[in-house]
Amino acid sequence: MTELATYNFAYLDEQTKRMIRRAILKAIAIPGYQVPFASREMPMPYGWGTGGVQVTAAVIGPDDTLKVIDQGADDTTNAVSIRAFFQKTANVAVTTRTAAATIIQTRHRIPEAALQTGQTLVYQVPIPEPLRFLEPRETETRKMHALEEYGLMHVKLYEDIARHGHIATTYAYPVKVEGRYVMDPSPTPKFDNPKMHNSPALQLFGAGREKRIYAIPPYTEVVSLDFEDHPFEIQTFSQPCALCGAKGSYLDEVILDDKGGSMFVCSDTDFCEDRQAKGHRGHLSANPAEAAE
Amino acid sequence: MRAATQVFEGGFSDAVLNSQEVFRALMDAMANPGRIMLVRDLVNAPAPLTPVMAAIAATLFDHDSTVWCDRAIAGSTAAMGWLKFQTGLKLTSDPSGAQFALVHDIDVMPSLEAFAKGSSEYPDRSTTIILQIAGFSGVEALTLEGPGIENATSFTPSNLPKLFIDQWTANRATFPRGVDLVFAGRGALAALPRTTRVSRGEV
Numbered sequence: 001m002t003e004l005a006t007y008n009f010a011y012l013d014e015q016t017k018r019m020i021r022r023a024i025l026k027a028i029a030i031p032g033y034q035v036p037f038a039s040r041e042m043p044m045p046y047g048w049g050t051g052g053v054q055v056t057a058a059v060i061g062p063d064d065t066l067k068v069i070d071q072g073a074d075d076t077t078n079a080v081s082i083r084a085f086f087q088k089t090a091n092v093a094v095t096t097r098t099a100a101a102t103i104i105q106t107r108h109r110i111p112e113a114a115l116q117t118g119q120t121l122v123y124q125v126p127i128p129e130p131l132r133f134l135e136p137r138e139t140e141t142r143k144m145h146a147l148e149e150y151g152l153m154h155v156k157l158y159e160d161i162a163r164h165g166h167i168a169t170t171y172a173y174p175v176k177v178e179g180r181y182v183m184d185p186s187p188t189p190k191f192d193n194p195k196m197h198n199s200p201a202l203q204l205f206g207a208g209r210e211k212r213i214y215a216i217p218p219y220t221e222v223v224s225l226d227f228e229d230h231p232f233e234i235q236t237f238s239q240p241c242a243l244c245g246a247k248g249s250y251l252d253e254v255i256l257d258d259k260g261g262s263m264f265v266c267s268d269t270d271f272c273e274d275r276q277a278k279g280h281r282g283h284l285s286a287n288p289a290e291a292a293e
Numbered sequence: 294m295r296a297a298t299q300v301f302e303g304g305f306s307d308a309v310l311n312s313q314e315v316f317r318a319l320m321d322a323m324a325n326p327g328r329i330m331l332v333r334d335l336v337n338a339p340a341p342l343t344p345v346m347a348a349i350a351a352t353l354f355d356h357d358s359t360v361w362c363d364r365a366i367a368g369s370t371a372a373m374g375w376l377k378f379q380t381g382l383k384l385t386s387d388p389s390g391a392q393f394a395l396v397h398d399i400d401v402m403p404s405l406e407a408f409a410k411g412s413s414e415y416p417d418r419s420t421t422i423i424l425q426i427a428g429f430s431g432v433e434a435l436t437l438e439g440p441g442i443e444n445a446t447s448f449t450p451s452n453l454p455k456l457f458i459d460q461w462t463a464n465r466a467t468f469p470r471g472v473d474l475v476f477a478g479r480g481a482l483a484a485l486p487r488t489t490r491v492s493r494g495e496v
């Protein structure tokens with residue numbers, strides 16, 4: 001044997017997987033509660049999804065099909081490298097199609113296509129504690145969660161209204177899970193918050209640097225915090241996607257030149273490509289007839 | 294000599310993939326309370342450990358997990374030897390200090406109140422109780438509601454702890470503190486996390 005020994009299936013050693021698996025079971029049993037776990041060093045820097053990677057590694061099996069997205073896109077650096085990591089260490093099938101995936105690891109988006117029963121969505125979470133910027137001490141935030149003392153969070157949202165006239169929080173918008181725990185949905189745009197509510201898919205959250213795992217089981221109530229006179233609202237866009245013409249999907253602005261020109265395209269690349277394949281066109285998409293000439 | 298070989302044999306044939314398979318069944322069971330997940334016979338442990346209960350033990354236990362065993366299991370040298378050799382678990386005689394509990398004889402088990410419920414700050418430091426039952430085609434139906442369940446579902450375990458509805462209601466009342474249950478049947482398992490609301494009767 002001249003080759004180096006191969007990695008254990010899905011990179012992590014079995015004792016680490018057992019530790020993570022025990023944490024995942026408790027996280028599912030207490031929706032929205034952050035379970036501490038002994039996060040490991042991973043072969044990528046903190047902030048690149050080490051929490052999500054550890055959760056995926058503890059869950060994934062040889063029969064799974066993995067999709068990885070970074071801000072909705074399958075083809076950005078973080079998504080490509082994590083997908084390659086699991087291809088190399090677990091030899092699993094990978095896909096970019098949302099409907100074909102059994103496990104979807106995501107950085108900061110929920111796919112536009114509705115998730116199905118049996119799918120697992122794994123979030124990469126940078127800061128799991130929604131109260132952290134309001135109260136830096138872990139001992140205090142833990143007590144606040146224990147006492148269900150979330151007044152501070154409402155004060156923060158109120159200060160948004162006092163200063164801007166509306167709730168200006170646009171991402172990592174706090175939610176209340178099953179009427180008990182206030183939870184950080186990771187820095188997804190608040191556009192995605194309604195998709196977490198009553199989702200048929202299991203949602204797992206891994207924060208590697210902060211060493212926390214939390215979860216939302218399927219069909220669980222997830223409510224975005226708001227006020228009676230300032231109800232929760234998602235972002236809307238004034239124009240459709242420039243490539244597929246979709247209205248009602250979350251759009252990214254892409255700068256086209258140095259004269260202020262830009263276009264808005266779907267952040268979810270699979271959703272956009274699927275629509276284009278079905279013949280939908282936006283105002284900037286290439287006309288296939290012209291391209292052929 | 295025979296007892297000794299029983300202890301060393303019958304573990305997972307593939308520790309990595311077998312434990313992943315059992316864990317996915319456990320995870321899906323916990324995420325979908327009352328749903329019956331089929332589990333292949335992957336281990337062969339000495340009685341009174343059944344294949345499913347022993348497979349759950351081999352999947353979740355190691356030197357970091359404190360486990361309480363009921364008298365039927367703790368009284369069997371072969372079963373305890375198997376658990377110790379195959380998992381390296383830490384044993385405790387105090388159910389209120391256990392992360393996991395293995396219960397073979399459901400009729401004489403301590404009340405759910407006797408197990409660890411976690412603290413308000415750390416409700417995850419609670420006992421997951423693994424109950425041995427005959428199967429999931431009992432005569433008395435329970436209706437389950439709560440997270441993981443769309444509307445409501447029926448659950449018919451063959452047997453349940455005494456005064457289960459009362460005990461479970463008391464367990465629910467201390468949420469987020471409380472115990473979680475895993476039912477190990479023959480070739481299948483199901484779970485009841487502390488969030489599930491249980492009532493008598495079919496859906």
